[in-house]
Amino acid sequence: MIDVEEARRVILASCPELACASLPLAEALGCVTAGRVVAGHDVPSFANSAMDGYAVRAADTAGAPLTLAVVGTSAAGAAPGLAVGPGQAVRIMTGAVLPAGADAIVMVERTSSAEGNRVTIEVAASPGDHVRHPGEDLRAGEVLFGPGTELGPGHLGVLASVGAHTVDVVPPARVGVLSTGDELVAGPGELRPGQIRDSNRPMLLALVARAGCVPVDLGTVPDDEAAILAAIERGVADCDAILTSGGVSVGDFDYVKTVLDRLGEMHWWQVAVRPAKPLAFGTVEGVPVFGLPGNPVSAMVSFELFARPALRQMTGHRDVFRPEVPAIADEPLLRRPDGKLHLVRVVATPDDEGRIHVRPSGGQGSHLLHAMALANALALLPDGDGVAEGGTVKVMLLT
Ligand code: AMP
Ligand code: MG
Numbered sequence: 001m002i003d004v005e006e007a008r009r010v011i012l013a014s015c016p017e018l019a020c021a022s023l024p025l026a027e028a029l030g031c032v033t034a035g036r037v038v039a040g041h042d043v044p045s046f047a048n049s050a051m052d053g054y055a056v057r058a059a060d061t062a063g064a065p066l067t068l069a070v071v072g073t074s075a076a077g078a079a080p081g082l083a084v085g086p087g088q089a090v091r092i093m094t095g096a097v098l099p100a101g102a103d104a105i106v107m108v109e110r111t112s113s114a115e116g117n118r119v120t121i122e123v124a125a126s127p128g129d130h131v132r133h134p135g136e137d138l139r140a141g142e143v144l145f146g147p148g149t150e151l152g153p154g155h156l157g158v159l160a161s162v163g164a165h166t167v168d169v170v171p172p173a174r175v176g177v178l179s180t181g182d183e184l185v186a187g188p189g190e191l192r193p194g195q196i197r198d199s200n201r202p203m204l205l206a207l208v209a210r211a212g213c214v215p216v217d218l219g220t221v222p223d224d225e226a227a228i229l230a231a232i233e234r235g236v237a238d239c240d241a242i243l244t245s246g247g248v249s250v251g252d253f254d255y256v257k258t259v260l261d262r263l264g265e266m267h268w269w270q271v272a273v274r275p276a277k278p279l280a281f282g283t284v285e286g287v288p289v290f291g292l293p294g295n296p297v298s299a300m301v302s303f304e305l306f307a308r309p310a311l312r313q314m315t316g317h318r319d320v321f322r323p324e325v326p327a328i329a330d331e332p333l334l335r336r337p338d339g340k341l342h343l344v345r346v347v348a349t350p351d352d353e354g355r356i357h358v359r360p361s362g363g364q365g366s367h368l369l370h371a372m373a374l375a376n377a378l379a380l381l382p383d384g385d386g387v388a389e390g391g392t393v394k395v396m397l398l399t
Contacts, residue, residue: 170316246294
């Protein structure tokens with residue numbers, strides 16, 4: 001048996017970061033920057049108004065209340081050209097160019113219109129009032145984001161504000177997902193006695209998407225050497241990583257083993273963890289392949305423990321593991337010593353003081369996917385007798 005940390009170490013050592021690519025902003029959400037990202041120009045690139053109101057010379061307003069002559073209107077998007085002379089004001093909208101000669105904005109709420117195209121200024125302005133200066137947000141050449149930054153919606157907005165169409169990132173990995181098993185039926189068709197539906201493939205495709213990668217459906221194949229071989233070869237040609245489920249334990253028809261051993265350098269592990277004990281990992285022509293167990297809960301837990309951190313590393317993320325935090329067990333989480341780490345599917349809920357409380361989400365058998373679906377965390381019970389009600393337990397948050 002191998003422990004979780006050792007298996008993770010071997011896996012991460014074989015899953016290098018993907019080569020950088022230039023992606024359009026619309027495709028870069030969640031990607032990680034490959035290098036420093038620099039501002040192409042100042043933001044704002046011209047002095048403009050932060051308010052709807054009147055552009056004035058601040059010195060002219062010293063004796064407010066008083067009236068000024070309105071000599072024009074500056075709308076957002078209109079080219080510069082207007083000027084404010086002594087005793088004058090220009091009606092101005094938020095984002096419009098500050099007219100030449102003006103050095104302050106009086107907000108419209110502090111004015112009233114007066115006879116003969118004049119405006120009454122009710123309070124004196126100071127130079128710079130409500131003026132946005134060029135480069136106040138960003139300077140041309142300034143480093144916006146360092147390498148390793150995960151791009152969220154705000155980052156994409158900043159990139160758009162400096163005129164970037166594309167950004168150099170570690171691209172999302174294409175991850176192939178293959179289900180194996182003679183008993184599996186894909187989709188809603190009739191089940192003959194002995195058959196079950198393929199739940200792992202839709203689940204793993206979704207886990208891949210949630211991990212920020214591109215899911216590639218390699219289908220459902222029977223326990224047949226030629227069919228498994230063809231599907232894995234297709235995956236190796238088209239994907240950056242492959243996930244298979246089923247056929248990696250010690251059953252008689254586990255041809256995944258035969259095929260992967262022929263194609264690549266594989267480890268066949270019994271990991272000291274429950275669920276998710278059997279795990280195959282290796283590379284085929286440099287493509288990492290994860291042979292996940294067939295039991296649906298084991299497949300999902302194995303993805304979380306081993307495949308997700310590897311995919312995160314391949315896609316340039318610095319934080320590859322799910323957060324682990326202390327929680328209070330609202331029900332006993334008991335177990336027997338067996339040399340393994342036990343993962344209990346739990347619902348984690350914060351209380352008013354921000355402490356996290358956990359209770360099991362349902363049955364803990366590795367075929368009981370419903371309780372896994374209801375869980376939002378895994379309680380980590382090290383070898384021993386578990387945790388009594390009210391005790392503290394470390395949990396891995398899945399959301
Ligand atoms: P195996 O790892 O192939 O021995 O499968 C272990 C258990 O998981 C068996 O009960 C299988 O029927 C079940 N299983 C395997 N693959 C899937 C799948 N894609 N969807 C649902 N159950 C599966
Ligand atoms: Mg099987």
